[in-house]
Amino acid sequence: MADEERPAQQAEDLTVFVQNLLNQMQTRFQQMSDAILGRIDEMGNRIDELEQSISELMEDAAIDEQRSPMEGGRKP
Known part of the structure; x- marks a missing residue:
């Protein structure tokens, strides 16, 4: 069962990583816009x-x- 959970955990980790990356990009974009x-x-x-x-x-x-x-x- 541990082997079955591993791909699900990797997908969740990837999702969290992408969300964090997008949040960082959004913050940086907002700073540049400001x-x-x-x-x-x-x-x-x-x-x-x-x-x-x-x-x-x-x-x-x-x-x-x-x-x-x-x-x-004549100018003064």
Whole structure:
């Protein structure tokens, strides 16, 4: 009877091994996904800051252009 139980035990062991492997893969995939999403969020924040800086520079340039004709083309 011990010989009959051995294949069943091997199949059960294999099933447990595969389940553990799949759980590890799922955990690793989730960690990678979280890291990627974190980097995308960080990049989005940097783009927002860059857009704000460009907007401020454009406003400053427009103010300088408005001042220049009044001052005879001279900048302070």
